[in-house]
Amino acid sequence: xxxxxxxxxxxxxxxxxxxxxxxxxxxxxxxxxxxxxxxxxxxxxxxxxxxxxxxxxxxxxxxxxxxxxxxxxxxxxxxxxxxxxxxxxxxxxxxxxxxxxxxxxxxxxxxxxxxxxxxxxxxxxxxxxxxxxxxxxxxxxxxxxxxxxxxxxxxxxxxxxxxxxxxxxxxxxxxxxxxxxxxxxxxxxxxxxxxxxxxxxxxxxxxxxxxxxxxxxxxxxxxxxxxxxxxxxxxxxxxxxxxxxxxxxxxxxxxxxxxxxxxxxxxxxxxxxxxxxxxxxxxxxxxxxxxxxxxxxxxxxxxxxxxxxxxxxxxxxxxxxxxxxxxxxxxxxxxxxxxxxxxxxxxxxxxxxxxxxxxxxxxxxxxxxxxxxxxxxxxxxxxxxxxxxxxxxxxxxxxxxxxxxxxxxxxxxxxxxxxxxxxxxxxxxxxxxxxxxxxxxx
Amino acid sequence: xxxxxxxxxxxxxxxxxxxxxxxxxxxxxxxxxxxxxxxxxxxxxxxxxxxxxxxxxxxxxxxxxxxxxxxxxxxxxxxxxxxxxxxxxxxxxxxxxxxxxxxxxxxxxxxxxxxxxxxxxxxxxxxxxxxxxxxxxxxxxxxxxxxxxxxxxxxxxxxxxxxxxxxxxxxxxxxxxxxxxxxxxxxxxxxxxxxxxxxxxxxxxxxxxxxxxxxxxxxxxxxxxxxxxxxxxxxxxxxxxxxxxxxxxxxxxxxxxxxxxxxxxxxxxxxxxxxxxxxxxxxxxxxxxxxxxxxxxxxxxxxxxxxxxxxxxxxxxxxxxxxxxxxxxxxx
Numbered sequence: 001x002x003x004x005x006x007x008x009x010x011x012x013x014x015x016x017x018x019x020x021x022x023x024x025x026x027x028x029x030x031x032x033x034x035x036x037x038x039x040x041x042x043x044x045x046x047x048x049x050x051x052x053x054x055x056x057x058x059x060x061x062x063x064x065x066x067x068x069x070x071x072x073x074x075x076x077x078x079x080x081x082x083x084x085x086x087x088x089x090x091x092x093x094x095x096x097x098x099x100x101x102x103x104x105x106x107x108x109x110x111x112x113x114x115x116x117x118x119x120x121x122x123x124x125x126x127x128x129x130x131x132x133x134x135x136x137x138x139x140x141x142x143x144x145x146x147x148x149x150x151x152x153x154x155x156x157x158x159x160x161x162x163x164x165x166x167x168x169x170x171x172x173x174x175x176x177x178x179x180x181x182x183x184x185x186x187x188x189x190x191x192x193x194x195x196x197x198x199x200x201x202x203x204x205x206x207x208x209x210x211x212x213x214x215x216x217x218x219x220x221x222x223x224x225x226x227x228x229x230x231x232x233x234x235x236x237x238x239x240x241x242x243x244x245x246x247x248x249x250x251x252x253x254x255x256x257x258x259x260x261x262x263x264x265x266x267x268x269x270x271x272x273x274x275x276x277x278x279x280x281x282x283x284x285x286x287x288x289x290x291x292x293x294x295x296x297x298x299x300x301x302x303x304x305x306x307x308x309x310x311x312x313x314x315x316x317x318x319x320x321x322x323x324x325x326x327x328x329x330x331x332x333x334x335x336x337x338x339x340x341x342x343x344x345x346x347x348x349x350x351x352x353x354x355x356x357x358x359x360x361x362x363x364x365x366x367x368x369x370x371x372x373x374x375x376x377x378x379x380x381x382x383x384x385x386x387x388x389x390x391x392x393x394x395x396x397x398x399x400x401x402x403x404x405x406x407x408x409x410x411x412x413x414x415x416x417x418x419x420x421x422x423x424x425x426x427x428x429x430x431x432x433x434x435x436x437x438x439x440x441x442x
Numbered sequence: 443x444x445x446x447x448x449x450x451x452x453x454x455x456x457x458x459x460x461x462x463x464x465x466x467x468x469x470x471x472x473x474x475x476x477x478x479x480x481x482x483x484x485x486x487x488x489x490x491x492x493x494x495x496x497x498x499x500x501x502x503x504x505x506x507x508x509x510x511x512x513x514x515x516x517x518x519x520x521x522x523x524x525x526x527x528x529x530x531x532x533x534x535x536x537x538x539x540x541x542x543x544x545x546x547x548x549x550x551x552x553x554x555x556x557x558x559x560x561x562x563x564x565x566x567x568x569x570x571x572x573x574x575x576x577x578x579x580x581x582x583x584x585x586x587x588x589x590x591x592x593x594x595x596x597x598x599x600x601x602x603x604x605x606x607x608x609x610x611x612x613x614x615x616x617x618x619x620x621x622x623x624x625x626x627x628x629x630x631x632x633x634x635x636x637x638x639x640x641x642x643x644x645x646x647x648x649x650x651x652x653x654x655x656x657x658x659x660x661x662x663x664x665x666x667x668x669x670x671x672x673x674x675x676x677x678x679x680x681x682x683x684x685x686x687x688x689x690x691x692x693x694x695x696x697x698x699x700x701x702x703x704x705x706x707x708x709x710x711x712x713x714x715x716x717x718x719x720x721x722x723x724x725x726x727x728x729x730x731x732x733x734x735x736x737x738x739x740x741x742x743x744x745x746x747x748x749x750x751x752x753x754x755x756x757x758x759x760x761x762x763x764x765x766x767x768x769x770x771x772x773x774x
Contacts, residue, residue, distance in 0.1 A: 258592025
């Protein structure tokens with residue numbers, strides 16, 4: 001009897017333990033332990049692409065559930081960090097702000113994670129390594145890049161008897177004049193190449209897309225602004241203004257006012273109103289989606305006649321991704337970050353979906369990248385060692401606003417003497433950086 | 443007897459004083475209680491930000507790390523080195539000296555006409571007031587579209603009339619006049635205030651003036667204007683303050699007219715002040731430093747200066763107004 005009672009108790013205990021274990025494993029299988037949130041700037045089609053990439057990670061990692069929030073900008077990131085209610089992973093299109101994020105510690109230093117996992121950032125090209133750190137502190141990693149190259153309309157080239165895309169700025173000017181058509185009243189019907197600062201992404205008024213094509217240096221060895229000291233800036237501005245003047249400043253202004261929005265299906269290049277342009281690699285996907293029948297070609301952008309060796313280089317920028325301070329699931333956040341930025345598969349997968357340039361050297365040659373002659377040009381430009389981005393400073397891209405203010409006055413003919421203007425600009429940039437660094441050395 | 447009465451009355455007086463004191467305290471408590479929603483709102487949304495702005499203006503503060511005390515450095519940069527302050531001040535002054543008077547004159551003119559209308563008064567009041575209800579962003583977008591130099595209906599019509607229309611929002615010479623047109627179009631709120639004041643003017647004054655042989659212009663000069671002068675003062679003061687805070691329309695117009703649309707979340711494109719910095723007004727500059735460059739310490743210094751200037755200008759206008767503003771029933 002006593003033995004029977006003991007056996008019954010033991011059986012009950014075994015059954016209870018088994019039931020408990022079954023319940024725990026059921027709970028583990030049915031619901032995920034942690035939800036991590038990722039904030040990204042992409043929206044619409046591109047956001048759907050990112051969610052697809054993350055969904056694959058999600059399915060392979062039952063310990064986490066990844067929630068993606070799109071349409072995020074740096075204002076929202078900053079507000080979240082200040083409030084302490086942060087997502088686990090954040091990304092930004094404004095790589096210029098990496099100076100603020102790294103310096104302030106708002107994005108955590110990734111060095112301990114990289115060291116722990118023995119990861120080497122040399123898997124990224126030098127330019128991408130540069131715009132994801134500040135003063136040696138790495139608080140971000142590159143996650144797809146934007147690379148600027150040259151687009152030309154093949155039909156218009158054929159009609160004008162132009163055999164190949166221009167390689168120098170003088171060739172570009174000559175071709176632009178050949179391809180331009182005017183209405184009877186002198187207004188512009190088709191613009192060969194529109195050099196007007198502010199017209200679409202290729203003409204960002206801070207000159208960032210042109211600087212690498214002229215090999216123009218922003219700072220001297222002492223870290224001071226060197227726009228007046230490097231003659232490349234003068235050559236750039238003179239070339240640009242001469243072409244603007246050939247079209248007529250007011251003619252271009254009127255043409256630009258009538259041109260459709262840059263991200264609409266009526267983009268001036270896509271509908272044949274502009275024959276050549278400098279633009280980012282994303283345009284390949286836009287043309288594919290909006291005007292698949294357009295006969296066009298891509299090539300590296302033309303360069304300064306005095307620096308022909310630069311041909312093949314271009315302006316590079318990109319999305320940066322990191323972990324904000326105060327994050328709740330640091331290890332899971334790092335695991336996702338590592339997967340997205342170091343692994344060639346998600347990089348190639350996402351690159352195929354939104355046609356941005358993948359950011360590791362390995363992924364650039366990945367067999368997963370869908371072959372596309374137009375897009376391949378940008379992969380080559382990205383890998384070119386002379387491709388450059390803009391300087392990362394404590395003031396973000398505030399110096400670009402000063403360059404812009406001068407450059408738009410210059411193209412309008414309101415800036416006076418160029419060299420004196422650039423000298424004044426140098427002083428203004430140095431003073432601005434000093435102020436942004438709270439009285440420190442620029 | 444007298445001594446006894448005084449002695450007996452003393453506790454009574456003290457008691458009454460205490461009772462009065464308690465009653466007064468109860469009254470004060472009640473007043474405080476009734477005013478508390480406003481007091482809390484004032485302290486939280488005005489007092490605290492004001493004090494913090496003054497403090498932050500002496501710091502380097504990037505919104506992400508703790509403010510770092512740097513003394514007068516932000517003010518030194520503001521007054522001696524920032525190349526954008528001068529143009530921003532000049533642009534804002536343009537609004538105060540040209541846009542504000544035009545707004546007030548137009549509102550007054552429309553109100554005078556509507557007050558004189560014999561038929562369709564309700565219709566005209568509605569038509570002139572309606573634009574004031576349009577959201578500023580939508581109204582600005584509509585104006586940028588209407589005044590597009592290449593495809594906008596205004597220049598198309600001007601073209602048919604043989605006039606080569608200006609570049610409007612695309613031109614540094616025309617961008618501020620274009621914004622002024624927009625502000626004049628939406629002047630309905632001021633117009634309603636003027637209309638109420640004109641309709642409130644004592645009729646017997648007009649009758650007396652008429653009997654004295656005053657014509658319409660003299661009646662306007664000697665009856666209408668003095669009668670509504672407090673309303674003119676009010677309109678000028680609020681319009682000047684609004685001009686010093688002019689932001690939304692300038693921000694939207696610059697972004698759309700520049701044609702450089704940015705993708706969601708992209709902050710790399712800076713269209714503020716387009717074209718050629720002609721719409722970079724002081725509050726736009728302040729926004730640029732605070733929320734584009736995360737330079738909140740410096741933005742606070744800009745805002746403190748704006749507060750001081752707005753306060754000084756308002757005091758000057760009010761002081762100066764004693765010569766031309768007449769209050770009904772006021773004793774000189």
